[in-house]
Amino acid sequence: MKSKRFLMLSTAFLFCCFVRPAFSGPATKPLLPIFDFLNDIEYTSRFKIEYDDNIFSVEDRQDSDFRQVFTQGLSYRLPKENYYFEWGYTGNYAYYDQEATGLLGHSANVLYSYRPFSNVSIGLRDDYNWLGDSKISTTLGDRVFALGYIQNTPAVEVKYELSPSYTLKADTYYQFLDVVDSSNDDFIDNKRVGISSQLEYNFTPQKSLVGFLGLGYSRIDFSQTVEKASTTQRLFVGVTEKIPGLIKLTQEIGFADIDMEENSNMDDANIDYKFSAETIFSVYTKLNLAINLSTRNPSLRSDYTQYTSNAAVLGVSHVISPKTSAGLSYSYEDQDFLASDVLIGQPKVHKNTRVQGLEFDIVRKIKSWLTLDLKYEYTKRDTDFEQEGYIDNRYSATFTVKY
Amino acid sequence: MKKNIFSFGLLFAAVATLIFLGSALAQDQEEPQRLTQEEFAVELVRQMRMDQLLPTAALPSDCVELLDRIGIAPLKGWNHKAFLTREEYLVIMAKAHGREGIVHEKAVSVEEKNREVINVKWQEAQQKSGQWLSLDELLNNREYFPQGAPKSPYGVKYKDANGDHKVDPLFLPIADLIKMTEIFSSR
Numbered sequence: 001m002k003s004k005r006f007l008m009l010s011t012a013f014l015f016c017c018f019v020r021p022a023f024s025g026p027a028t029k030p031l032l033p034i035f036d037f038l039n040d041i042e043y044t045s046r047f048k049i050e051y052d053d054n055i056f057s058v059e060d061r062q063d064s065d066f067r068q069v070f071t072q073g074l075s076y077r078l079p080k081e082n083y084y085f086e087w088g089y090t091g092n093y094a095y096y097d098q099e100a101t102g103l104l105g106h107s108a109n110v111l112y113s114y115r116p117f118s119n120v121s122i123g124l125r126d127d128y129n130w131l132g133d134s135k136i137s138t139t140l141g142d143r144v145f146a147l148g149y150i151q152n153t154p155a156v157e158v159k160y161e162l163s164p165s166y167t168l169k170a171d172t173y174y175q176f177l178d179v180v181d182s183s184n185d186d187f188i189d190n191k192r193v194g195i196s197s198q199l200e201y202n203f204t205p206q207k208s209l210v211g212f213l214g215l216g217y218s219r220i221d222f223s224q225t226v227e228k229a230s231t232t233q234r235l236f237v238g239v240t241e242k243i244p245g246l247i248k249l250t251q252e253i254g255f256a257d258i259d260m261e262e263n264s265n266m267d268d269a270n271i272d273y274k275f276s277a278e279t280i281f282s283v284y285t286k287l288n289l290a291i292n293l294s295t296r297n298p299s300l301r302s303d304y305t306q307y308t309s310n311a312a313v314l315g316v317s318h319v320i321s322p323k324t325s326a327g328l329s330y331s332y333e334d335q336d337f338l339a340s341d342v343l344i345g346q347p348k349v350h351k352n353t354r355v356q357g358l359e360f361d362i363v364r365k366i367k368s369w370l371t372l373d374l375k376y377e378y379t380k381r382d383t384d385f386e387q388e389g390y391i392d393n394r395y396s397a398t399f400t401v402k403y
Numbered sequence: 404m405k406k407n408i409f410s411f412g413l414l415f416a417a418v419a420t421l422i423f424l425g426s427a428l429a430q431d432q433e434e435p436q437r438l439t440q441e442e443f444a445v446e447l448v449r450q451m452r453m454d455q456l457l458p459t460a461a462l463p464s465d466c467v468e469l470l471d472r473i474g475i476a477p478l479k480g481w482n483h484k485a486f487l488t489r490e491e492y493l494v495i496m497a498k499a500h501g502r503e504g505i506v507h508e509k510a511v512s513v514e515e516k517n518r519e520v521i522n523v524k525w526q527e528a529q530q531k532s533g534q535w536l537s538l539d540e541l542l543n544n545r546e547y548f549p550q551g552a553p554k555s556p557y558g559v560k561y562k563d564a565n566g567d568h569k570v571d572p573l574f575l576p577i578a579d580l581i582k583m584t585e586i587f588s589s590r
């Protein structure tokens with residue numbers, strides 16, 4: 001009898017303490033942590049309808065199609081006094097009308113940042129992407145693929161402010177790329193690992209002039225072939241200059257020493273230059289320009305070890321009204337495939353690719369929970385590689401619901 | 404015996420009350436905790452729910468950088484380790500609420516008023532002494548500026564480069580740019 005009564009009372013107690021508050025009004029804080037957790041998750045649903053006049057990104061531009069993409073997203077953020085935790089997931093399903101093809105994609109990320117002292121911070125993050133096997137094209141590095149892939153990038157970063165003038169930064173990452181179609185992935189599947197450290201020196205208390213010096217190491221290994229593996233050591237030095245409330249400028253010069261694993265491939269020494277400028281005068285308007293010159297990247301092609309990239313991006317964004325904003329950006333990239341970087345047994349030819357992109361979008365907040373995004377995207381790819389040049393126009397309307 | 408216990412009890416209550424009141428008074432007189440600019444930036448980033456825009460390992464200076472990049476900064480720019488003043492707090496909060504136009508409008512009118520006051524005092528000094536003082540001499544002269552020289556809200560040093568004994572009009576590209584962007588907005 002006593003035990004029955006105890007059971008009844010304890011059930012009633014548990015109900016009153018944990019379950020009931022979870023279903024009551026918003027003012028009552030649920031005691032069971034799971035309900036708190038579920039309340040803190042942000043749910044996003046997105047429906048996008050897009051017209052693409054060159055769906056397979058091919059030269060003859062034969063196939064145009066309407067695409068509907070449904071995306072479901074979840075994100076959880078936990079900002080605390082000395083740590084920050086975040087995870088997110090988005091899953092999307094794209095359906096192509098004419099082709100009657102469906103394409104599934106998933107991406108997830110997790111981030112944990114911990115600040116044990118005011119001048120020390122440690123951060124861990126992981127980004128994961130999965131795209132189902134399909135004949136719809138995706139751009140990765142120097143190639144346009146019609147393949148699904150899995151990509152995972154865990155990274156660690158540590159920062160230590162030694163004094164108001166000196167800050168030390170170290171980061172490391174690992175990147176894994178695996179194409180789903182095993183018959184087409186010989187020169188694509190790769191694993192990259194990188195580590196770099198950087199020392200910053202602030203010349204002024206306003207940090208309006210900051211100099212930095214660093215050393216980076218990176219290595220790429222192709223899973224299916226050994227002949228393209230390489231190791232890069234890069235010494236970099238730069239300066240960031242800020243005119244308070246007006247503009248921020250950054251310049252960096254890198255001296256890279258590239259060592260090809262296979263003795264028959266030529267080692268390389270390279271100097272690259274980066275410049276970026278962004279306005280900081282307004283909450284409403286932003287202009288930015290980024291120029292990266294002479295950057296050496298590993299190639300995902302079967303005939304080249306690496307290529308040189310010269311790229312520039314120019315963008316402007318403006319908040320027209322509290323509910324409407326617009327953005328315009330133009331990008332240009334010149335990819336040079338030098339005869340000296342041709343793999344053994346391939347014809348020693350110098351090839352070139354030029355990619356131009358233009359993007360314009362208007363975002364309108366219709367309700368506090370509903371946003372409409374109208375976008376136009378233009379891509380033009382001129383290349384010496386056969387059957388790879390194309391022009392593509394995309395027009396899309398996206399409705400996003402947050403709840 | 405009972406009387407003794409009662410007396411001790413009374414004494415204990417009196418001492419406890421004194422300690423309580425004393426500590427309460429001491430708390431009242433304690434200076435409010437002052438925040439450095441970067442400590443305030445950390446709080447503001449958290450309140451604005453922008454933590455996800457920070458780098459993987461973020462220090463307080465990264466919060467300042469983030470706010471600066473989106474156009475939220477005191478008029479003189481951020482000074483990371485300096486204490487936040489009331490004026491800077493007001494400017495930052497106004498900008499965070501999208502009122503940057505008003506902030507610059509007020510700051511420009513203060514700049515114009517400062518120039519006007521300095522020019523009048525300069526003229527007065529010349530009439531009084533029969534000779535022109537240098538601008539630095541004038542600004543440091545307690546007779547004309549007993550509270551100290553007027554300070555530019557943008558932290559700009561007043562100059563007379565052309566020697567006409569009038570403070571040079573300031574070129575304020577930020578204020579002009581804000582005016583220009585507002586033409587394309589309906590805020």
